[in-house]
Amino acid sequence: MAVHVMDEANRCLQCKKPRCREGCPIHTDIPEMINKLKKAQVMDAAQMLFANNPLSIICSVVCNHENQCEGHCVQGIKGAPVHISAIENYISDSCFERIRIQMAPPNGKKVGVIGAGPAGITIAVILASRGYKVTIFEGHDKIGGVMRYGIPEFRLPKTVLDRYAKKLQELGILVRPNFNIGGSTTIHDLFNDGYKSVFVGTGAWRPRRLMIPGETFGNVAYAINYLNNPDVYHLGERVSVIGAGNAAMDAARTAIRHGARDVTVYCVTEKPAASPKEVEYAMLDGVQFEYLKTVTQIKDNSVISCPVHWEDGAMVKDESQSEEIPCDFVIISISQIPKDRLVTVEHELKLSDKGTLVTNEHGETTMPGVFASGDVVTGAKTVVEAVHLSKKIADDMDKYMQGLLD
Ligand code: SF4
Numbered sequence: 001m002a003v004h005v006m007d008e009a010n011r012c013l014q015c016k017k018p019r020c021r022e023g024c025p026i027h028t029d030i031p032e033m034i035n036k037l038k039k040a041q042v043m044d045a046a047q048m049l050f051a052n053n054p055l056s057i058i059c060s061v062v063c064n065h066e067n068q069c070e071g072h073c074v075q076g077i078k079g080a081p082v083h084i085s086a087i088e089n090y091i092s093d094s095c096f097e098r099i100r101i102q103m104a105p106p107n108g109k110k111v112g113v114i115g116a117g118p119a120g121i122t123i124a125v126i127l128a129s130r131g132y133k134v135t136i137f138e139g140h141d142k143i144g145g146v147m148r149y150g151i152p153e154f155r156l157p158k159t160v161l162d163r164y165a166k167k168l169q170e171l172g173i174l175v176r177p178n179f180n181i182g183g184s185t186t187i188h189d190l191f192n193d194g195y196k197s198v199f200v201g202t203g204a205w206r207p208r209r210l211m212i213p214g215e216t217f218g219n220v221a222y223a224i225n226y227l228n229n230p231d232v233y234h235l236g237e238r239v240s241v242i243g244a245g246n247a248a249m250d251a252a253r254t255a256i257r258h259g260a261r262d263v264t265v266y267c268v269t270e271k272p273a274a275s276p277k278e279v280e281y282a283m284l285d286g287v288q289f290e291y292l293k294t295v296t297q298i299k300d301n302s303v304i305s306c307p308v309h310w311e312d313g314a315m316v317k318d319e320s321q322s323e324e325i326p327c328d329f330v331i332i333s334i335s336q337i338p339k340d341r342l343v344t345v346e347h348e349l350k351l352s353d354k355g356t357l358v359t360n361e362h363g364e365t366t367m368p369g370v371f372a373s374g375d376v377v378t379g380a381k382t383v384v385e386a387v388h389l390s391k392k393i394a395d396d397m398d399k400y401m402q403g404l405l406d
Contacts, residue, residue, distance in 0.1 A: 011075060015031065024069045043095055050092070055387050099167075103129055107132060112181075113135070115202040115203060118390070120201035134172075144164070200371070207222030208337060246273075247336075338355055363377075371400075
């Protein structure tokens with residue numbers, strides 16, 4: 001292990017007002033986690049972490065720690081922050097199989113969860129522990145959603161998600177894979193079969209288009225499609241990545257690992273939207289960055305690129321300075337919106353102008369008894385944000401099914 005977790009734990013000052021906790025979107029009790037580790041109460045620490053965040057192992061790996069817990073750690077003011085993510089990962093990973101979740105007696109009520117991504121798994125775990133009989137409907141053959149099909153293996157090994165699949169089984173949660181609600185089976189069918197409430201956590205899988213000539217060519221992929229299964233793409237040697245968020249970094253770094261020699265990221269701002277660490281690793285991998293530049297046309301073996309500048313918040317292209325850059329393959333990564341068939345065919349589910357599901361403050365959609373959270377509501381966000389929002393929605397679904405929701 002590169003970081004010795006006890007050395008890091010010993011650097012924690014056990015602050016009375018822990019800034020690390022404030023910086024964590026899900027308010028993990030970091031000083032208490034470290035305190036328990038130092039007292040060799042590792043299982044207790046793991047139980048506490050799982051109860052607060054069922055996806056603790058995953059968040060310890062994929063969160064943007066330098067902007068969250070570690071970015072707020074008081075030790076970081078004059079030196080290096082405590083390596084909180086390594087500590088959390090050690091505890092959660094080493095204890096995961098032994099974690100015992102306190103289960104309420106079965107209450108005889110069925111819940112349907114559509115989508116086995118971060119939001120769906122969180123809802124399923126919480127409601128199963130409260131006595132509900134949960135069935136997850138998942139369009140892919142395995143659970144994980146964007147964590148399995150959108151985050152590359154070198155960042156998040158799929159074995160972690162396989163361990164979660166076993167944990168769901170242990171909790172009595174049924175998973176129905178390769179099955180989409182919104183096709184031959186509708187949400188109404190679930191209610192007719194006695195489900196008391198339904199949760200929609202189908203994510204954001206429809207790539208946003210650039211709307212430039214050449215976008216339909218065979219040498220083009222959207223990042224979300226490319227990351228789903230990079231082995232099936234023939235990239236060639238020169239790859240252009242349009243967009244500079246975390247998914248763009250994942251796509252660029254994956255392309256390098258799949259044989260591309262010359263990978264260039266086009267970023268329309270001076271600073272990429274991706275977290276600084278992801279950008280740093282992309283640079284270490286050999287990815288080149290073109291700042292304040294975009295691509296205006298894709299050709300069979302090249303792209304047309306031009307500089308941009310910003311006026312009153314609007315991007316202006318300087319097309320008189322366009323140049324043609326040789327390129328074998330283009331990956332477009334400028335965000336995603338929900339695309340699941342369910343949200344487009346189930347007309348009682350109202351969509352916002354952005355294509356996300358409309359919900360009230362309890363997470364209830366415009367269809368009575370149907371709740372939603374995660375990317376299908378917020379647009380593409382982080383795993384920890386999906387878990388944080390879903391915890392509250394699980395409480396509200398619980399109240400709804402007990403007839404206690406106002
Ligand atoms: Fe420990 Fe840093 Fe959190 Fe203070 S801010 S409690 S030093 S981890």
